[in-house]
Each structure stands twice: as structure tokens, then as C-alpha cells.
Amino acid sequence: MPQPTARLMDGTALARRTISAAADRAAEITRRTGTAPCLATVLVGEDPASVTYVRMKRNRCEQVGIRSLHVALPTTASTAELVDTIGALSADPAVHGILLQHPVGPHIDERAAFEAIAPEKDVDGVTMHSFAAMGFGLPGFVSCTPGGILRLLDAYGVELAGRHAVVVGRSPILGKPTGLLLLGRDATVTYCHSRTADLPAHLARADVLVAAVGRPRLILGEHLKPGAVVVDAGYNPGNVGDVDFDSAAARASLITPVPGGVGPMTIAVLLEQTVHAAGRQLGVPATA
Amino acid sequence: MPQPTARLMDGTALARRTISAAADRAAEITRRTGTAPCLATVLVGEDPASVTYVRMKRNRCEQVGIRSLHVALPTTASTAELVDTIGALSADPAVHGILLQHPVGPHIDERAAFEAIAPEKDVDGVTMHSFAAMGFGLPGFVSCTPGGILRLLDAYGVELAGRHAVVVGRSPILGKPTGLLLLGRDATVTYCHSRTADLPAHLARADVLVAAVGRPRLILGEHLKPGAVVVDAGYNPGNVGDVDFDSAAARASLITPVPGGVGPMTIAVLLEQTVHAAGRQLGVPATA
Missing domain, CATH: 3.40.50.10860 (Leucine Dehydrogenase, chain A, domain 1)
Structure with missing residues (x-):
């Protein structure tokens, strides 16, 4: 049985901090x-x-x-x-x-x-x-799950510029915007999907792998480049991700668990963006 | 000296046909x-x-x-x-x-x-x-150069579904939309750019290569996968593309010349889309 060597990216903990900051900001807006x-x-x-x-x-x-x-x-x-x-x-x-x-x-x-x-x-x-x-790097609201993914990568100090990010999935609110955000952070970005001819070859080249396709355990540890950063944004019945956690954790350097990885960040970004929108509309600029 | 083996994708000829059809349609709209x-x-x-x-x-x-x-x-x-x-x-x-x-x-x-x-x-x-x-595959106008590139690929029967397309460049009106259009046609798409760590490695894997970065002769024949389809959307002083034509033509299966490749298609798509817009706004549906 493979030993997990990857460090976990703890979405629950990061979401808690993000939500706590949003609550403080909501209170400030309400007070003012x-x-x-x-x-x-x-x-x-x-x-x-x-x-x-x-x-x-x-x-x-x-x-x-x-x-x-x-x-x-x-x-x-x-x-x-x-x-x-x-x-x-x-x-x-x-x-x-x-x-x-x-x-x-x-x-x-x-x-x-x-x-x-x-x-x-x-x-x-x-x-x-x-x-x-998101595509142009202009101010605006991000799709919540892609935004949460970027937050997680940042929180764990993952360097993106110049690294090869492979996004598996191309849905309008998950895969596509995730790739655009990664591209905006100077990653080299490959989009794979159901029609991709040789998925394992692409997976093996990913420094950063984002699974966002909704196919349970599609991605196995053996597919990964050793030391890859693995983000599992898959949601499948039974709380199963797109990545086979055990085998992937034995090969990755950083990995999100399912549950407790990307999921909690989605709602955290939603709350944060709601508070941000309210602050702007009510004329309460964010304090530094 | 390498012998050219690639077939040319003749943008001048395709643009002529596209513009001729737009002229017919403009005449029909004006008449009606x-x-x-x-x-x-x-x-x-x-x-x-x-x-x-x-x-x-x-x-x-x-x-x-x-x-x-x-x-x-x-x-x-x-x-x-x-x-x-x-x-x-x-x-x-x-x-x-x-x-x-x-x-x-x-x-x-x-x-x-x-x-x-x-x-x-x-x-x-x-x-x-x-x-x-373009990103969502919804009806709308395409950026003219990316639209022209897709037209060229279609006119020369280039299969896109499942093939690996590498786009070098990520500008808002050229590289990024080109990648989205290719993704919409079921290609596996990689975006490379100035921060890409190992550009030659990415170029070597491209079944379809789109150069859209504005760096003269950045891409050489030796970079190409043999038989690749090469689209040069670069525009540099002196009518020089992003691809070194002679060496690339010796290795590619299809290639756009500069000038006479992508350039003429840009204006052809502009004219075509203008006529299309007029037809819709004036209530003259396109005839089959």
C-alpha cells in the first residue's frame, strides 16, 4: 500500500479564515x-x-x-x-x-x-x-470554485509563473475559467477533456494538475509527475473526487482532499465576493 | 538547404472566395x-x-x-x-x-x-x-484573426477534435480567443507565452501550432513535430512572421505563408461579419 507523502491543502481551514475575514467585513459594513x-x-x-x-x-x-x-x-x-x-x-x-x-x-x-x-x-x-x-485579467468577480482553487494554491505557496498547469475539464464555470485564471498568473496552461487523445501523456507533464471533470477516480497516482501539485475539484456521488486520493497522495507534493479541499473554498469565495459587492455598492471602501 | 514539403494554406485565395460571398450577400441585402x-x-x-x-x-x-x-x-x-x-x-x-x-x-x-x-x-x-x-460556444462575432485561422484550418480539412493544438501567445484578441475556438472544436489546447519555461518541448508536441506572439522567426523547423500544421499569425516589421518559413515548411504538412496566409483572412472575416450583422439588423435572413 502506497504511503502518502503529499502535504494536504486544507480547504476547510483556509475557508474558515476566509469566512472569518468576510464576517468582520460584513460587520463593518453593517455598522457603518x-x-x-x-x-x-x-x-x-x-x-x-x-x-x-x-x-x-x-x-x-x-x-x-x-x-x-x-x-x-x-x-x-x-x-x-x-x-x-x-x-x-x-x-x-x-x-x-x-x-x-x-x-x-x-x-x-x-x-x-x-x-x-x-x-x-x-x-x-x-x-x-x-x-x-477573468480572461482579460480585469477587475470583476471570479467563478467561485476557480477562485477558491487559486486561493488554495496561493495559501500553500505554489509558484505558478512558468509552470505547466493542466486542467482536465472545460465547463463554463469550472474548467475554462480555472485555466484562464492560471494563464493570468503566467502558467503555461493545457486544457484536456473527454476528447483528448492521450490523457495520461498530458497528465504526466503537469506541474500543477486541476481535475474538474466529474469522473470518479479518473486520475491515478501512476499518472502523475512526481512532486506534482494536485487539485481535485471533482464532485461525484459518495464524496468521491476525480482523483484517486491514496495513490495520488503517494506521488504528489501537495494535494487537496475530498471532502475538505476545494469544496469549502467555493462557498468561502461566494461569501467574500458578496461582502465585497455590498461594500462597493454601499460605498464602504475596503480598509487595508 | 531544406526542401519545402508542406502544402501551403493559401489565405489570399480563401479570402477572395470569402469576400466574394460577402459581396453577393451585401448586394442581396441592398437589393431587398x-x-x-x-x-x-x-x-x-x-x-x-x-x-x-x-x-x-x-x-x-x-x-x-x-x-x-x-x-x-x-x-x-x-x-x-x-x-x-x-x-x-x-x-x-x-x-x-x-x-x-x-x-x-x-x-x-x-x-x-x-x-x-x-x-x-x-x-x-x-x-x-x-x-x-467564443469561450462558451455561443452565437456571436469572433475576433477576426482567430476566426480567419479557423476558416483556414477548415478549408484545408484539418481535423481538430482530439488533436493537440499549441497556441503561442495570449493576447485578448488573438492568442486567447484562438485557443478558446480550438477548444470549442474539441482540440486539446496548450497556451504558451513569454513566461513558458520550456517552449521547444511544447512546440514539439503540437499537432497544430498557432504562432501569435509577434516575435520574428521565434519558431524554427527543428522545433516542429514532423507533419505538424503550422499557422503563422505573427505580424512583425518587414512582413516577417513568428515562424521561420523555410525551415518550418520542410517539416510541416501544412503551413501558412507570410504574407498571404492569415493576414488576408482577417479582413475577409471582418467583411463577412459586417454583412452578417447588417442582414440581421435589417431583417434579411441568410439564404441557405
Whole structure:
């Protein structure tokens, strides 16, 4: 049995620190303006997993001093109804951030719904504006999981400039923005995906490997370059990541556990960005 | 002396065909609506190269039956003046496409100016909306040079799915969108750039190599995987590309010349997208 040699990247601990800082900032904003930061959550239908995710996010908001405003639409809601709902939240000065829980169901144009989120309230980083801002290195909100990944890499002192980062996955809110953020940090970036011809050859060249594809234990220790930094952003049933942890930990230098790695950072970045959005909209500049 | 074995990708010929089709379509739109497609060109200052580029584009427009409307602002124009000018063109129903010649000068916020272009008139593919549309595979205008590169690859039957494409360069309107378009076509994509640690190692693995970095003859034949497809999108003084043509042509299977490769396709895509924008705005659907 391989011995783990990799150091763990502890997302739970880093998320705790990030959330604590967000709570302090939320308290400052509330004290100075009399208004608490507010995140609007929008849910279409009653998918149990989505209901749970939204409840979890709302609970976290309250713990941090962020007011949450929940809008539940029936499964039968149309794209137009959803767009109108989100448009009203975008225009509402009492709402500082908007989170549309996805997936929203096959009968709805998800992109149209996302685009109804005003860029300055897109604290989940899902709009085309936010994507391009990540691509161009402009100010804006990042997609929360990619943002959390970068935070973890920074917290553990991972050098990115000039190193070869391989991102497995190319979804609009995970793989693609993660690669753009890594590119913005001067990594050489390779995107692999389901159509990649020789995935093991690419994996073996990664100084930094981000698995973001949603295929349980796709990546094994034997695939890794010795000493690689491994970030597992996969989410699969049974709390299983895209990386086979035991074999990978025997070969990597740093690795995220699942759970307790990337997952906690996603919500931490959401809360942090919500507080940041509120601070900007309420005219409370961040103190140094 | 190495013997050229590569087949040439003839951008001049493909551009001629593309422009001819755009001219037919412009004539159809004009005939059916009484209004010719119109491209507004905006130039700040009097940089000789920029003046020449704009004149060239306007001449091509006229040859194709696209009306061109030129707006020249003085070098001293502010960001606000430029944004107002472009905003007015965005709102003007007689204008179907807008091209802002860049660079616009260091005192102007170029991004703010680009963002004043309405997405439906962004025929040069420079807005954040267009970038994200390329990233997400959504309908929209492509950046003209990346779009031209894809056209060339398609015209020469280059299979992209599952193949390894290496893009050297990561500028917002060339390298980055080219990589996103290739990724959208199911290539495995690696972005290299000035900070890449071992560029030759990456070049040697490219089935399809796109040079888009602006460094004369950076890429030599000896760097190439035998049989690679080489696209040279570099533009350097003296009509020199980023690829050393003679040595590369001895090793590649397909290669773009400079000049006569990517360059002519850029303007062809601009004209095509202008006509397409006009057709949509004037309610003349494309015939099959």
C-alpha cells in the first residue's frame, strides 16, 4: 500500500479564515451603513440536491452576517419569468449579490437567466462579463470554485509563473475559467477533456494538475509527475473526487482532499465576493 | 538547404472566395432593403500604420458593397469622448458594424472604448461579450484573426477534435480567443507565452501550432513535430512572421505563408461579419 507523502491543502481551514475575514467585513459594513450585505438566492423547482445547496449557502450567509433573500420559482417557471425575477433583483438596491442555483432545468435558457444578473452583483461569477474579466485579467468577480482553487494554491505557496498547469475539464464555470485564471498568473496552461487523445501523456507533464471533470477516480497516482501539485475539484456521488486520493497522495507534493479541499473554498469565495459587492455598492471602501 | 514539403494554406485565395460571398450577400441585402450594409470605422490620432490599416479596410468595404462611415478623433480625445462617439454609433440604426482601430493611445481606456460597442455590432469581435461567446460556444462575432485561422484550418480539412493544438501567445484578441475556438472544436489546447519555461518541448508536441506572439522567426523547423500544421499569425516589421518559413515548411504538412496566409483572412472575416450583422439588423435572413 502506497504511503502518502503529499502535504494536504486544507480547504476547510483556509475557508474558515476566509469566512472569518468576510464576517468582520460584513460587520463593518453593517455598522457603518446600517445595512447588512444581502445575497439573493434564486431556485427553480425542488430538486433535493439544489434545495440542500441553497439552504447550506443561506445558513452560511447568516452565520457571517449576510442577509439572505430567497426566491423560489416553481419547476414550471419559464425563461421569461426567471429573467424577469433576476432582472428585478439586479435593479433592487437592497440586493448586493445574486446567486442562481443551477442547473435550472432543461426547458429554461440558463445562459439568458445568468445574463440577467447585473455584473456588479454577479458574486457567483457566472456571467459572460465575469468570464471575460477573468480572461482579460480585469477587475470583476471570479467563478467561485476557480477562485477558491487559486486561493488554495496561493495559501500553500505554489509558484505558478512558468509552470505547466493542466486542467482536465472545460465547463463554463469550472474548467475554462480555472485555466484562464492560471494563464493570468503566467502558467503555461493545457486544457484536456473527454476528447483528448492521450490523457495520461498530458497528465504526466503537469506541474500543477486541476481535475474538474466529474469522473470518479479518473486520475491515478501512476499518472502523475512526481512532486506534482494536485487539485481535485471533482464532485461525484459518495464524496468521491476525480482523483484517486491514496495513490495520488503517494506521488504528489501537495494535494487537496475530498471532502475538505476545494469544496469549502467555493462557498468561502461566494461569501467574500458578496461582502465585497455590498461594500462597493454601499460605498464602504475596503480598509487595508 | 531544406526542401519545402508542406502544402501551403493559401489565405489570399480563401479570402477572395470569402469576400466574394460577402459581396453577393451585401448586394442581396441592398437589393431587398434599399440599404447597404454599413461599417463605421473609428480612428483616434494619426498613427501612420493605423491610418493605412483603416484606409485599407474602408477600400475593401467599398469593393464589396459595404458603405463605410469614418469617424476620426484627434489624438487628444479623451476616453469619455471616444466612449460617447462609439455609443452614438452603437445606437445609430444606419450603422451595422463598428470597428475601433487600435491601439488607441496610452491615455485612453481601450477596454472602456471597446465595451461601448453594442454586441450585435461588434463585427471585429473585441468586446467582453464576444470573448465569452467564443469561450462558451455561443452565437456571436469572433475576433477576426482567430476566426480567419479557423476558416483556414477548415478549408484545408484539418481535423481538430482530439488533436493537440499549441497556441503561442495570449493576447485578448488573438492568442486567447484562438485557443478558446480550438477548444470549442474539441482540440486539446496548450497556451504558451513569454513566461513558458520550456517552449521547444511544447512546440514539439503540437499537432497544430498557432504562432501569435509577434516575435520574428521565434519558431524554427527543428522545433516542429514532423507533419505538424503550422499557422503563422505573427505580424512583425518587414512582413516577417513568428515562424521561420523555410525551415518550418520542410517539416510541416501544412503551413501558412507570410504574407498571404492569415493576414488576408482577417479582413475577409471582418467583411463577412459586417454583412452578417447588417442582414440581421435589417431583417434579411441568410439564404441557405
